[in-house]
Amino acid sequence: MTFALRINGQTRHVDAPPDQPLLWVLRELLGLKGSKYGCGIGACGACTVHVDGQAVRACVTPVGAVGQASVTTIEGLAAKDVLHPVQQAWIEEDVAQCGYCQAGQIMAVVSLLAETPSPTDAEIDARLTNICRCGTYTRIRIAIRRAAELIRRRAA
Amino acid sequence: MSATTLQTSRRDLLKAAAGAGALLVFARPQAGRAAARFVGEIGPFVRIAADGAVTIGCHVGEMGQGVSTSLPMLIAEELDVPFERVSIQAMPLVLRRNARGQARSYLGAGQSTAGGSNSVRVGFMPLRQAGARARRMILEAAAERWRVPVDDLTTQAGVVRHAASGRTAAYGELAGEAAKRPEPVGEIALKTPDQFAIIGKPQRHLDADRIVRGEPLFGIDAEMPGMLHAVVARCPYLGGKLAALDEGHALGFPGVVAIVPIPVAEAPAPPLTPRSTPLASGVAVVATSFWEALQARDALKITWSRGAGAAADESSARAYADTWARMEATPGDVVRKDGDFAGLKAPKAQTVSARYEAAMVAHACMEPPNAIVSVDPDGKRATAILATQAPDAAASVISAVTGIDPLQIDVTLLRMGGGFGRKFDQDMVAEAAIVANAVRRPIKLVWTREDDLQHDLYRPGACHILDAVVERRGRILGWRQRLATHSRVAGVAGDLAPRLTEYYPDGFPANHVPNMQVEYHLLPSAAPRGAWRAPGHVVSAFAIECFLDEIAVATNRDPVELRLEMIGAGAAHSYMYLPQMPRRTFDTRRYAAVIRRAAEVAGWGKPSPKGSGRGFAAHFTFESYVAQVVEVTVADGRLRIDRVTAAVDAGMIINPNGARAQIEGSINDGLSAALGQAITIRDGQVEQRNFNDYEMLRMEGAARRIDVSFIESREPPEGLGEPGVPPLAPALANAIFAATGVRLRRTPMRPDLAPVLARMRKAPRRR
Secondary structure, three states: OEEEEEEOOEEEEEEOOOOOEHHHHHHHHOOOOOOOOOOOOOOOOOOEEEEOOEEEEHHHOEHHHOOOOEEEOHHHOOEOOEOOHHHHHHHHOOOOOOOOOHHHHHHHHHHHHHHOOOOOHHHHHHHOOOOOOOOOHHHHHHHHHHHHHHHHHHHO | OHHHHHHHHHHHHHHHHHHHOOOOOOOOOOOOOHHHOOOOOOOOOEEEOOOOOEEEEEOOOOOOOOHHHHHHHHHHHHHOOOHHHEEEEEOOOOEEEOOOOOEEEOOOOOOOOOOOOOHHHHHHHHHHHHHHHHHHHHHHHHHHHHOOOHHHEEEEOOEEEEOOOOEEEEHHHHHHHHHHOOOOOOOOOOOOHHHOOOOOOOOOOOOHHHHHOOOOOEHHHOOOOOOEEEEEEEOOEOOOEEEEEOHHHHHOOOOEEEEEEEOHHHOOOOOOOOOOOOOOOEEEEEEOOHHHHHHHHHOOOEEEEOOOHHHHHOOHHHHHHHHHHHHHHOOOEEEEEEOOOOOOOOOOOEEEEEEEEEOEEOOOOOOOOEEEEEEOOOOOOEEEEEOOOOHHHHHHHHHHHHOOOHHHEEEEEOEOOOOOOHHHOOHHHHHHHHHHHHHOOOEEEEOOHHHHHHOOOEEOOEEEEEEEEEOOOOOEEEEEEEEEEOOOOOOOOOOOOOHHHHOOOOOOOOOOOOEEEEEEEEOOOOOOEOOOOOOOHHHHHHHHHHHHHHHHHHOOOOHHHHHHHHHOOOOEEEEOOOOOOOOEEEEHHHHHHHHHHHHHHHOOOOOOOOOEEEEEEEEEEOOEEEEEEEEEEEEOOEEEEEEEEEEEEOOOOOOHHHHHHHHHHHHHHHHHHHHOOOEOEEOOEEOOOOOOOOOOOOHHHOOOOEEEEEOOOOOOOOOOOOOOOOOHHHHHHHHHHHHHOOOOOEEOOHHHHHHHHHHHHHOOOOO
16 A cells, blocks of 8 residues: 655655554654654654654554655754764763663653653653663653753753 | 475575565665774774764673773773763674684673673773773874974873973874874783773763664664564463474464474583573564564464473472472582581570572563574575673684684674573573574564563572571671572583572681581572673572571671681681682772671661661672661562662772662662562463563552662672662661561562551550
8 A cells, every 4th residue: 555654754665464563664664763662562662753742662653654744863853963862961961881772761861851851750650661771761761851951951 | 304495495485575575675684873883993992083073882781780980991091081072882793813713802701791790890900901001002192293203292181291392282183194194013002090090980871872762772672674573473381392283374374484393402511601591492583674574473373392300390399399398408518618517515605597588580581582693595604793791602603503604794783671690591682693593584583571570590599407506695606508509500411500500608707607518409490590790699699698697697796897806807708709710809908898888878786766777698609798788668568769878889889870770770689579470380381471460569569768888998899789789688678677577588588578468567566
């Protein structure tokens, strides 16, 4: 089937079976490799993208279910040279080790901060369920605070 | 069977290719990022553009351990350029034949291999020499241009100066001439530590910007023109084999191009590792996309046969139970004997005994195993794009599979999404090479998470029985340790004794207990095993450091004071790492120093609030000394890790920021393995399949705060990727005991912890 997907502000046409996960459409058909495969069952969050602003796990989202919704991937997060405050905070706190899960972590945090601009530790724990085997969680928590501050400053 | 199937599938491949029409066969596929490949100009590691921009090559694979920042820092220091002006590129594997005719990376055997926390330790002198040679070439170019003696020239921050005439030239102006000069031979005088401008100054990870933008940096992101995708159906039974396959059925699926068997007999024995690469019997499905290959693989009609003998219905529950019984009933292989534990007569002393158990665990790198391999149509050359810790071994494996001379194998190294020892082994590369050799098309072979957890090379599990004879005031007179482990090498003919990879006989408390006896038994399993971050150390430290805490509690001593008293004045002890490798030094004075530092920084000894507790542990791993204090709170039916404090002596620290990141990550990784992770075997198969039944740490379980304190040192740098892990599990168990009074003696702890948490939730709160 042919789908006209709205991805990072552009319309992209792909030919795929409707049950093919969005992740593999992004990675294999559209060459957007920033969203990562980690588990294929929606358990690790390495594939997190935004569908109409909501964080979803692309590995369990059939492409046929996306419809006209607007998809944002990590590649579409920065406005050209200006990084998103969450990306900026990730660099400033030097969060990444291997870096594989970080695109998914960043997309999950962008969605979290959009809904909850000053999350408590408990809210972070409940909402951020992505896995990082390198164990960067302690820096991620610090970077979330910094990102929240950067967002507030940009808005001011 | 294999030859027939192979011929059939190659015929079918040609048929499919002809039918598809659109498929192109490239004669000599190039790596996807061929244009960006690093070639050194001023020596092998350095390029300087006319505008002064410096590019430094990194020859070791980056897997999150930070070598792509720390190793170039060593070169930049002696090159004498500002690090802000440096960009880094991964170097392709460059093999040369050594005097014995072996193909090795040019810095010497194993130097491109990341393992044993060795990259900074081993690279410290050679990479500084490489930087110094490049600087010398620039100086010689200036000397020739100005017709002055080279010794009259100095450099500062990328500028050459001739003091007498006041002339200066930026490196960029001299780079072209420098590149034409022969590389100097012999040792060059290096900077002294007080002259360091880059070493010891914190640097951020140089690829951070590309990572947060989601750039395709990883092995799994790479492509080759004309590439096909392969997914392998592997025998789910340990040691089992493919019995029958309905190949026609699989070839009928959309996009499927070929079916290639992976016969176990083709598993090569790479000469650089002490064991052969275990390979599961299986069938590769080759298709035009990963998704199509996966759909077809999951629909394959395959009959598997079970493994032979004990593997056929292996059960880890049974194997552990039998082993505990055997350890009690029969003496083991004596690994260490000091004094006479059996003949010890101390009527007034008490005996403290405990048993500790550890399950197998999997690596679960976030990037699952993958490899891209292409074999030229004439079978004379191969190209590979790999996310591997051991590119030398990868080239050997591709050579063993294809018969191609290793010097005709082109290996591009890409970033690994985690390694942790998993990507040291080459089973994924062997599979890709077998498939690429059969179809003679570039093959990208990717493992699913289920493939990864079901066919990992697991970290060995263990059983330890400890007995100590202790005087009333805590002086340990006798220490007997009976242990059984799975082994990384057991069952491989002509190999090391298994105990030598899973237990370090010179580790603490050896040399600090007068009567010591250690006996080793094998814990049997047919599951393949491999190196998992701080191999052998994590499980041994758990048993030893928990037991020291139990001795302290039994004798009413402070666990930190007890350890320091055992060490006394301390001394430099000879330490066997592996029998074939040079002995190392375990200096218990440095060990005592990290123990004191961790206690001091953590505020050890201050009272904890009710429901909270502190635990202590230390360990010596790969010549680095680490002590940790874990602080936990058990409340509302949950365990919270409030704070972990680490004191580390790893000699001179190259990049304090990266070093701290390694210890922080090790702490959370240690928590992850200690609390939740277990690989169990039932009915001859691994039970766990994905992250729904293999419990990894998430945000809520991570340490809320981590403090890392490095001992200031001018000793040569040691490794930091692994030594932070071993003290964590025992410090955690000791902290949980302090908080709850309950001793957890098994990893993972979660199953034993759950009833404790439930009970404490129900218990009425005391006022």
